[in-house]
Amino acid sequence: MRYELYYWPTIQGRGEFVRLALEDAGADYRDMARGKGGMAAMTRMLDSKKGIPPFAPPFLKAGTMVIGQTANILFYLGPRHGLAPKSEAARLQLHELQLTITDFVAEVHDTHHPIGVSLYYEDQKGAAKKRSAEFLKERVPKYLGYFERILKASDGAYVTGRKATYVDLSLFQIVEGLRYAFPKRMKKFEREIPDLIDLHERVAVRPNIKAYLDSDRRIAFNKDGIFRHYKALDK
Amino acid sequence: MRYELYYWPTIQGRGEFVRLALEDAGADYRDMARGKGGMAAMTRMLDSKKGIPPFAPPFLKAGTMVIGQTANILFYLGPRHGLAPKSEAARLQLHELQLTITDFVAEVHDTHHPIGVSLYYEDQKGAAKKRSAEFLKERVPKYLGYFERILKASDGAYVTGRKATYVDLSLFQIVEGLRYAFPKRMKKFEREIPDLIDLHERVAVRPNIKAYLDSDRRIAFNKDGIFRHYKALDK
Missing domain, CATH: 1.20.1050.10 (Glutathione S-transferase Yfyf (Class Pi); Chain A, domain 2)
Structure with a gap:
């Protein structure tokens, strides 16, 4: 199964915790919002008036399931990819x-x-x-x-x-x-x-992590993500 | 099985989300820190140097398991007490x-x-x-x-x-x-x-919720919990 990851395309942010798991597992996934039409698709899914749409990115499409909340996505992926125990x-x-x-x-x-x-x-x-x-x-x-x-x-x-x-x-x-x-x-x-x-x-x-960090799939830290460097805050 | 809930004894706080589920389910539980020696037991468990202790209250002892993080506790309790689907x-x-x-x-x-x-x-x-x-x-x-x-x-x-x-x-x-x-x-x-x-x-x-709200098990809102009333903030 190819997973579809939906997250902001220019930051590591919360999505990075999911990317690291997918990369380490060597899972087949697409980082949707970094591809053509991906941002529009992400917005459509968030704005859906049907059922239970995700509240915010990141969310993962796995077959027919759409799973939101970072920790929830990892809870789902973990035992399927050897990154969590099974009990x-x-x-x-x-x-x-x-x-x-x-x-x-x-x-x-x-x-x-x-x-x-x-x-x-x-x-x-x-x-x-x-x-x-x-x-x-x-x-x-x-x-x-x-x-x-x-x-x-x-x-x-x-x-x-x-x-x-x-x-x-x-x-x-x-x-x-x-x-x-x-x-x-x-x-x-x-x-x-x-x-x-x-x-x-x-x-x-x-x-797999080393290869990921060396690739252009790893977005650099910047001033739009969760972790931001401001000199005034690092006293 | 009698559950043991560990949470601060004088506030609703995050523990209240668990209390509401236990009460609605009519589950057998004790609100440990409100009983004799309960605060000391809670502190001991948090300070444990063995294994993986909870980071903070609330946590629930269910048999040999100790489950921390409010949403995680509810995830565990839900399907066992008819408060969540099973799939x-x-x-x-x-x-x-x-x-x-x-x-x-x-x-x-x-x-x-x-x-x-x-x-x-x-x-x-x-x-x-x-x-x-x-x-x-x-x-x-x-x-x-x-x-x-x-x-x-x-x-x-x-x-x-x-x-x-x-x-x-x-x-x-x-x-x-x-x-x-x-x-x-x-x-x-x-x-x-x-x-x-x-x-x-x-x-x-x-x-069960009505009976709980009318009982002295329901702690009143106050200025130590998550929800606090300050006139200056309610403009």
Whole structure:
């Protein structure tokens, strides 16, 4: 089956967590909105007045199913592509971790948009500075410390043991993103999370991930995505 | 099986979405942190250095499983208690809706804490006013309009048809919460979402929900939960 991924064509954003899983799995997929007519198709599906359309991109068309919400897409893909265990208990526990990553990603976004998405960064720069300071001081250590603790307790190199899961791929992306957005702060902070940094290196050299990162399918970080670099926020 | 629910004992918060499902189902559960020694037990479980502890309350102990993240708990409970369909496709679609409610709830929280959770409301009141104005103008119509559209397209009175699901219970709670936090604005806005308001009334009179709401198990809204009423934010 060829999957159809629908996501904004010029950013990594939330879609990147899905792209990484599809790429690592070597799955057959098309990144629809980057092809001809794809944006129009995506908009039509979002605006549908029939049934239950997705609320927002990313969403994945898999046969007749249309699956929205990043963590939900990964929950579906995981056991089908060797990126999640198959038992219900283990699948739910992995999903729980992905939902915590989802919460963290929303907080990352709000560092540059603490007042609202309909306003420009420049119009909320004062609040963004304060929120970023709080985020770096309180939230990054809380979230990343949690995953570091889990990696330390794991009996393998990955969060649930010896096999990489979609959560490991997502944690790779979290480290990538934080390094891009807050290079000064991350440089200092990385010594606190050695196991997460090791995990990042291990994911980066997985053959399919490496090939993906070197390809033009990987969109560069930029000032429209979730992770954005503003010097004023990286104090 | 008797479930053990772990959540803060003095607020509705995120735990309330789980309480509503357990109550509607007539499930056998204990709200642990409201009983003797419960807070200490909750803290111990969160601080565990073994395996994969929950990141935050609420979490549910079901036999040997410990399930964290509100939407994940509901995903588990739903089909076991007649509050979700059983097919994988339908379960994922319902879960997708719950994850969109989860996103909305995080935005509700940030109306009074746009800068950070470690600061008092009073120390971020200016930003809270701006964020709340944006939230009421842009986000509430976007999210609630989405659910209104789905209810209009449904061939029954509930989001997925003729049977109530945990998503319907959660939407009841969203209307309750918004009415408490933003009474002035909601009064005007409710005429835009007649089907959601009908749904709210329909859930409120379900026998188990009605009995729950009338009991002292239902904690009153207050200024520590997700939904908080501050006059300055309800312009």
